[in-house]
Structure formats: structure tokens, C-alpha cells
Amino acid sequence: MQRLLMDIWEQGGPWITSIGLSLMVCHGPSPAWGKGLETSPPLKSITSVSELSDVEPTDWAYQALQSLIERYGCVTGLPGGRFEGRRSLTRDEFAAALNRCFDFISILPNHLAEEDVATLERLQRDFAAELSTLSGRVEDLTPRIAALEAQEFSPTLVMGGESIFALSAGFGGERGESEATNPVLTHLTRLGFVSSFTGRDRLRFEFQASNFANRGFASPSGFNTDMALLSFQGNTNNRVQLSRLEYRFALGDRFVVTARPVGFSLSSVLTANSPYFDAGRGAVSRFAEASPAFKLGRLDAGGGFDWLVSDNVRLQAAYGVRNANRPEEGRGLFNSDHSAFGVQVFLKPAPTVLTGISYINAYAENGRLDTFTGSFLADTNSFINEPARIQGVNATLQWRVAERVTFSTWGTWLFSNALNSDRSATTTSYLFGLSYSEPFDRQGDLLALLVGQPLRLVSGTGLPFGEDEDTSLHFELFYRLRVSDRIS
Template sequence: MYFNKIVRFSGYHYGKKIRLFSNLLLIILGNCFWLLSGKLAGASEIIDISDREVLLRELSTELKQISEVEKSQRLLRRTSDETPRRRKTLKDSLRVAQGNARQDTTEPTLTVGKNNTAEDSNYLYSDLEISTDSESETSNSLKQVTNVDRLRDVSPGDWAYEALRSLVDRYGCIAGFPNQTYSGSQPLSRYEFAAGLNSCLNQIERLIASSEAVQREDLDTIKRLNAEFATELATVTERVDSLENRTAFLEDNQFSTTTKLIGSVWLNLTGAAADGDVLVETNDLSVPLFLRPPGRDPVTGEPTVLEVTDNPEITLSDLVWLTFETSFTGEDVLTTRLVVGNGDSPANVFASAGTYNTFGIPFTDQTAGLQGEGNSEIVIQDLSYNFPVGDNFRIVIGPQINWYAYFDNNAYTYFLTGASSFNSIGSSLSNAIDRGSGAVVMWDISEKLKLNIAYLGESTEFLPSPPFNTASNPDEGVFGGTNTSTAELTFSPTDTVNTRLMYNYSHLNADVNVVGGVIGGVTGEPLQNGLADAGAGRGLDVNPNDGGLKDSFSHTIGFNFDWEIAPKFGIFARYTYASITLKPIDRTVNVQSIQAGLAFPDVGKEGALGTFSFLIPFDVTNGEEFLVSGAGDGGTQYEFELTYFYPVNDNIALVPAFYLVSNPNNFDENPNIYVGNLRMQFNF
């Protein structure tokens, strides 16, 4: 085996200084021992190397590293599994060389096969640097190697000097530098030394190709040199052992803390219009849209219904996300997201009480702070820490974890590139907590099967506290207030098919923001598209300020999938069913949502995506008598959405979208609502 690399780490001082001649000798011994090593104990006059092809491939690999010789520090970043292999190679070379030197043989001759060429066997010793005497014993850097004429420890008259020069002259172990001069009075730089080694090794290749023989006197010389410098050879082995330990330490600790900024900016031009007057369930149209209160007729007990007669004006809004991702080990991520926006989308004008930011609303046409106020308030939307546990688990903990980053995903409804409205980017029945305090556990069971589990207490940036954001309220905390538990199993049988089965359990406190004693609304999934009270005779018809409920418990089951049937065609779908138990009346409301769509990747341009989505966001199957908002006249609202994501370049995209909403607010007699949105998107 050929002599391996001896490498210097700048910044480290080795206590023993190796005499300059001894170190250079190690280079020559490495070449010569490799050339001479074989089964010398045999009786044959000529020994063949049978594994020539394998050896030549190894040597060729070494030659490709010559360009890195000037960068010895790069060795510190090489994979940890490479160092033991190299150490073993070096030890094997020394052991074979020493063993060969001690054998007492009868005038052997070593002949190498005749079919090798320089092109077949490029090899070298790279990244090589050996210490010399320095002015200070405590120097942190090693001097450059010098050439043969400057070997101060061995005089020209010494036998070792003459033996070394004889080997060099006979076998061309050092054949000179690229300019064909030896530069005997000049020190060698790493570049020159590497070039010299390359010349030497090229010369050895020519010897191999021409089947040159090695005679006994040279074997005797190598034996004597080995015995004379056995201490130095042992020192080299010790240095390699130390090198392995130092390399492993530096590889484990080389990562520096880094923070990456991911920015997204959206500009939204949005308009909405209806074919006629739109019926909405509320008892006051004069208040801000987000604060529209529900009510019941004190005589009939039926929900209060008013009409919206005017179409809203076109709006231009913005939304900015600045996400800072910090890693401390290279495998973990601390996420901090700052958000500011001023959106209040026009279609909210047509929404019943509690259904703000549901149908006909582009997801990025929203505010960042308290909903409905339309002011530019900077808030923290996501603050979480993601880290690995073993090979197959990751855990996310934090006071504001984004639930949608880990659940109910779909390749064609991701809001940045796919379907774009609030109702279509995810199930309209999950989750009651957009952001929450708690933890998420992600388990990669296999390549095709993954399981995510989460528990979150309410901590949402756009809700007032109190009564919301109970996780930070000492009176309720993470476990006593509104909270959800979620489990989702993802099965991906192929690269083009993903299926997800989700279960969600929610405990919701009654809303006391607008009126007390009601459950649901935009933060009340699975009653996102409605509000529930205790019903006629016990609800808002009896007390307009208290709907009679204290809290609720719900069970939600969802299924969603995406399938890329062909390179430019895919399908997607969602189905969600939920059962909500109202407390303290112990009555149940059951609802479902349905979505199905087509996707057209790369339509018009590579990276583009067109989607067509049909959905029923909120279909009441049982308990509509407890809905003070959202049940309408028993009709079923359905929506059609067409979105086209067009990337102008890697950082800018234009996204036009059109929504058609039929039977809005679940009133059969309501006219259609039309929504148009043009989004300009910047990512950096």
C-alpha cells in the first residue's frame, strides 16, 4: 500500500520536531516502500502485483486531489469516516514497509506489469507538509519543507545522504519541479512541493509502465534506512493518531451559529361585487366587519337577518413576512417571523357575523395585528424551535407554533403557489388554533409513512387578549383554556401521490369579545363559518349579550390527497367531518366540508401552476337550530376558484385569481358574489 498523507493543521504545535532529512525521507520511503512492497519472502526472483487494477484506481483518486494541496485546512471539513480509513492506510503502509525491511531474502527482484500507462495510474501524496526546526519551541505554525541540499541534520558526506541521493537519481523519486530546476538553495512552498511530488509520481508511473527492476543492493539500502529512522516512522504513526482525534473534534465543532432571512412581500389589488342584495346574519351592519354581532329575534327566536345593498370599493393592500431562521448546530432551526399588513378584503362586506375572512378572501389580503382594524401593526407570528431527536424524530416547541406548517398540507393548495383563498388553502373546519403554545412531534416511520402529533394552547397574534390567547393567561394557561390536539398520518406510496388522514380534538372557550356565550367564528373551527349559542329560548333571544354557552368539545376527522397524474396535470381533494358538543346544554352540531380540484403544473411557463377548485366550505348536517349565524335558510354555499401562479423570475411572481361564490352565507336566495384579485409576490 502506498504511503498516505501527512497533513499540517495550522494553529497546532507538535512537541517533537522531526529532523528535516527524516521527514523528507518518509516521502521517499513511502514511494519506495510502495514500489518494493510485496511478498518478498517467496522464493521467486520476480514478484508480480496481482491487484494492479484496483491499486491504480486508488492512486488515480489521489491524483484528483492535487488542486487542494494549498488548502490544508479543508481536511478539517472532510467526512469523519474518511479519517479512520486514511489512518489505517498509513499504518498498513508503515507496517508492511517495516516488515519487508526486516525480511532476510535471497536477492529478490521486483517487476511490475508492463501494460500500465501514466493515464491509467495517476497518484500522489497531497496536502503534505512537514515541520522543520524553527526559531521558537512554541510556534503555532510549521515551517515549509526544504529540499535535499538543505537537510541540515545530514551532511553531504553521510551515508544516508548519499543513499537518499542515489535512490532519487536511480528511480527519480523526486524528478525536479515543473521548470525542470531543482532550486537547491530555495525553500519549497506548498505549491512547489505538490508540483514536485506530482513530477515524482509521474516518473514512477513511467517506471511501472517500462517494467524497471529493483536490485538487491537497493533493498539492503532501504532496510538500513528503515532501521536508522524507525523512531521517526513511529512518530509519524503517532501524529496520524493525533490527527484523527483533532479532526473529529473540529468536525464536531466547526459549525458556527448562522441566521438566514427569508422575506415575502405581497401586494393585493382586490375587488368584489354581488348580483344583488346579499342577506347576512347579524343585528348591526354599522360596526367594523370583524365585530359584526349575532342576534336572535326576541319574539321568534330566529337569527337576525339584514341586507347588504352596496358593493364595496376596490382595495390595494400589503402584507410582509420577515422570517429569521437561526441554526446553532446545523440541524436545528429557531424560527422567528415578524409580520405586518393592512388588508381588509372587500368580500368581508358580504359576510355574516363570525364569518370574517372566510369565503371569497385571498389569503394574503389580510392584516397582521388585530383583525378588521386594517392598520399596519408589527407582530410576531411564529416563534418556535425545531430540533432532531435521533434519526427519525424531530420536535418543535415554542410559544407561537404555526399549526399549518405541520398539518393539512397539499401540493396544490399551498398559498404561495397554488389555490389562494382562505377556504381553499386548507380545510375550513380545522384548526381552531392558527398559532399556539406547545409542541409538535414529527416521526418519519419510513420513507413513505410519516406521523405528526401536536398539542397547542391558543396564542394567535391577530386576536385580542383577553378573552383569547389563553395560553399566556395565568387564569387558564396552556391546558385550561382553548386548546387542540392533532395527529396526522401521511402516506406517500410514490413521489407523485400523497394521502393524509387527520384527527383533531378541540376544546373551545365561549367567545366573549362581541357578545358572550357563543362558540365558533373565524377562530372557532370547526364552526369557522358560523356561530352557535344555546338556541331559541336559552340564547341571544333571552339575553342579547350572552348566548348561554360556556365552552365546547369537538372531534374532527379529515382526509386530503394530491396526485400528479402526469407531468403537467394533477388532482387534489379534501373532505372533513366534525362533531361539536355544546356545553352546558350537551347538544351537538355536525358539519362537513368538501373540496376537489384540478392542477396544471408548468402551464405557460416552467414553474407556473394553474389550479381550479370547487368547494363546499360549511355544510350543516345536524343541529342548525343552535346556529345563530351560518345556517342561513338551509341552503348550501359552494365556491369555484381559479388561480394562476406565474413566476416572472426566481423572486417575483404575478398571481391573478377569480372566485365565484354561490348561495353565500348558506342562503339559497342570495345572489352570486364575484371576487377578483391580482397579487404581486416578492420572495427574497
């Protein structure tokens, strides 16, 4: 994926350029992996011409198809009930259809007229070689299928993967001899599995390896700001780690419960409503991919529910903590020193509009937001450094202005109050995005411009280091170039 990231700070701030290639390799259909992938479709037996969705009674071949299907069972369909009558037919495919006719005739030979029998005998002679080959293939496939069925791990398990390769560099700002802004070549590789036990649930787990070391350009020896973090950035020292474990199940047709003991954030349940919230196909920066409100607290485990109240209204709630797997004091699921609860009303007021309004209530023992999306003062609440209650309001909007043009925006207000003193802090953030899909009539391509203000500390009382004096602005322009179904 070829993309350009431009972050501008007023006081001679840094610029970051990142050019990346995203490669996704998937196996099998899945709600989370492999969208748009095509495989050779299996043939489907049909008993009536009405089962073919692309065949109408007015078609010139309708009567012939009806006769072949209902009298001889010679015609097969494709997934989705399609016939695709304009597609060319190979000799092997014709031999397979002819073989179905012979099988049917061998059962009911007395139902055929003499001229039909003569025609079929001639076809049988003409296609003797193809029919013999086809019969051999079927016999050869039988033991192979039996072996695969005996060895398969799960009939419902689907695997998918993604690799992101990025060449990135930074420039600008106050330069020093030890400044870490040199060009780097990094990767993020993920392998995911999705399965179901009942058909109304989903088990998903994901492994990850990455090598963007030392917080990249955001390190103290670099630009020393979280605004330089990239969306695909991570570092496991190339070791494979479990990055996500999730189980979802439905209670009825409109209520879904989610539990995620590994890799949780509020956006695991609350819809972020951002068209750029995808490390491989969306925004290049961590800030621009989604609102900071959904990243509050650096959580790692939690759950929630998603209730489809009506066709246009959804009610979502999520609760998460940090260190949920540790039983000592200040840890665990309900006594953690960092926790967050969020509730969102998600609306579809028009066919081309999606909007969400959310309220967030969090607790941080050290008073920090820990979103890693804005200034250091904002994310640490100017070092309140004592237990604090954090409340926030967040609003999102997506509007498809035209068939290929989408406008999106979000705004966040976070209010932090210390529990043992009168210290308080108010931070804000916003972003506006405009995208144009499939420019030059290229399917899968996307051109987007994102402009916003990373998280900024705008006011407070009793703050040790005061407020942010300057306003940082973020400009991001990227073009997603689709090379094939699996490479962008």
C-alpha cells in the same frame, strides 16, 4: 402573481377578483426560504478525478484531468462534485488554475521534466498580468474576510423575505350604499430568519406587516361572510409584528419535536397535504389553501411531534391553545378556554400518492369553531354559545396522475356537542383540485382549478338559528406566472 378568484353563492352571491404580484427576496440557502435561487458557486479543491460526478472514464479529457489533478493539483470542482467541462473558461479562471499549478511546482520542482518547466514558464509570461491581478485580489480579500467574520451575527443564520402585492375587488350579491367591495391595493410583507445551534435543530422566527383593513370583503359592510377572506389577508396597520416563533429539534433520525409559542395552528405539525397552502404561490382564498380542520380554534401557541415510523408511514400529533401566554383563570397552556388536539397518520402508499387521515378533539368555551373558512352559522355552530366538545375527522389526498398533472382533495366532518345541554351541530366541507405544472414548458408556472364546499352547518339539535338552508359552492381558477427566480 396573476390570479383569479371566483366565489359563487346560489342566492345572487358575490364574486371576488384578485390580481396580485408576489415578490420574494431571499438571502442564502434555507429549508424554508429561497428555493431555486442561484448564486455564484465557490470552487472546491479536489484530490482525485473520481470526485467529479460528471466526468466518466470514457470522456476524451479524462486522462488529462487525471494528470492535472493528481500530478499538479491544478483542477478545482464546483459544489455537488461537478466539473462542467462544457462551460467556457474565462482568463481569470484559467489564471487561478495556473496559479495553483505554480504553487504546487514551487514545492516539488524536481519532479518536473525540462519540457514541462519550459511550457509553464511560457504560460507564466503570457499570463503575468492576470496572475498579478489575481494575487492583488487575494491580498485585498484577506482583511475583508477577517472583518466579516468579526462582525457576523451568526454563521448559521439565514434570512429570507416575501412581499405580496394584490389588487382586489368584489362584486355581486345584494348591494347597499355602504357596501365595502371597492377595489383595494394591499400588501403582505414577511421577513424570516432561520438558524441552528447543533445542526440537528432549527430556530425560526418571522416578522410581518400588512394592511388589508376591516376584514376586507368579509366585513359586515361587505359580503358579511368568511368565504370572502383571502389567503394573504391580514392587517397590522403597516406595523411590524412578530408573527411566528418556532423551535424544532430531532430526537434520533426519525423523530422531530416542535414548539411554537407564536403563530401556531394544527398545520404547524400535522401535514396539511395541500399543494396550494402558500399565501404567495398557492390558493388565493383562505378556504381553498387547506382543510378547515387544521385551522380549528384560532390557536396561537402549541407544539407536537412528527415520527417517521417507516419510509412510507408518519405519525404526527399536535396540541395547541389560545392565550397560552396569560396565567389567569381560563388561560394558559392546559386550562385555556380554547384548545385543540390532533393526531394524523400520513401515508405514502405509492411513489405518486400522499394521503393523510386525522382525528381532532377540541374544546371551545363559546362553542365556536373559529376556522373563518365557511358560513357564519357553520363557524359559530349556530350560536350554541356555551362550552362544547368538538370532534372531527379529516382526510386528504394528493395524486400525481401524470408527470405534470396533480389531483388533490380533502374532506372534513366536525361534530360539536354542548357540555351543559343537548345542543349539537354537524358541519362539513370538501374540495377538489386539479393542477397542471409548467404549462407552455415554462418552469415555475402553475395552472390550477379548485372546486369545493366551504364549511357548512348541515344538521343539529336545539340550535338557536337553525342550519344552513343553502349550499355554497366555491370555484377558484388561478395561473401562477413565474417572471424570474424571485418574482412570480
